[in-house]
Amino acid sequence: MGRLTDAVKHLLIINVIVFVASQIYPQMFTWFSLYYPENPNFEWWQIITHMFMHGGFFHIAFNMYALWAFGTPLEQMWGRNKFLFFYFSAGIGAALLHSGVNYYVFHDSLQALVGQGVDENQVMEIIAGGQYSPAWNDLIGADKVNSLLSAFNTPAVGASGAIYGILVAFAFAFSEAELMLIFLPIPIKAKYFVPLLIAGDLIFGFTGASTGIAHFAHIGGAIAGFIMMWYWKKNDFNNKRWN
Template identity: 35%
Template structure:
């Protein structure tokens, strides 16, 4: 396999390091770094970024890092480090904004942690750029085209979020990450809602 590109490698290392530090401190980092609802007393502006580096369990960390490695590595090789970071950051921020809005509307008071918003943005981009690439997901272990995998996961997240199934999982944050990734691709391509040509007219197309 080719070497892991530097930004993807850095994301994995930072997430693992923060997880270990949080364990050593008995979960104290969540008080300041997790994404708390805006209507509560623990919200701080920087949490819209720092929440993506915290994880609630080893399995949560493992599957998020596995996904970033699987889908992010190839995207970084194509885009380069700067665009990759822009895209990942946009997905993380949009996921945070979505979760904050839903927490406010739903009266939720629990914090949100995890890089899943950024991962779901990467997943969407992978499906859009390599729609016919055959992948083997862990769940279910059935070969399928990337575009089918993305559509299934997006639909499942919407269903689980609307029905309230699997409580404790930030389904709307996942969808927000996909939305942020989609908007970023549209921006790069100069497509609506950013204009048919406009600022994206001279940009590389993806």
């Protein structure tokens, strides 16, 4: 991989500083994590800042390792400006798909309550206050109520969406490179390794498995990364355009 490239180095430093600061000042999670757009805690800048927030040591450690391992060769190939554009675009793509899926899940459950005669404004007022009515469980089922509350109240944090975009770009650029999963220590070529990871997120995302991971944010970052790589390849984009 050679030396640590400038953009990757600065992203690593900023992420570590923000992580340490957030452990000292937990209120940062409310300010900078990505909340559901109708949640009172939502702010427009969270679309960017959530990429620098992490939920724990292993969360940031895995993300920063991936940023170093897969981002370094891409920045060496592209240069700083193109790499940063790609990184943040993938992260924004992750935020948009994650928020879009949450919007669908939230309003699907909300309309189910409205269909049972519950006033929509009353529901919004109750959940905006951090509460819910146990009677909702009897009306639409506990699973739908949990989906409603989770979509509204649970913020997204982490660079994972941007990292998934980086992984897709790596698989495009270095398709024959052999990688290994921690739980499956067998060399797998990047062109198979990355789709395998994404397939796992698709399965967990569509089955609604409670993993504590924003699977659709991963998928959103991967889709954004794929679109950019496909477009750049089709139009023969080169590094001179980013100098």
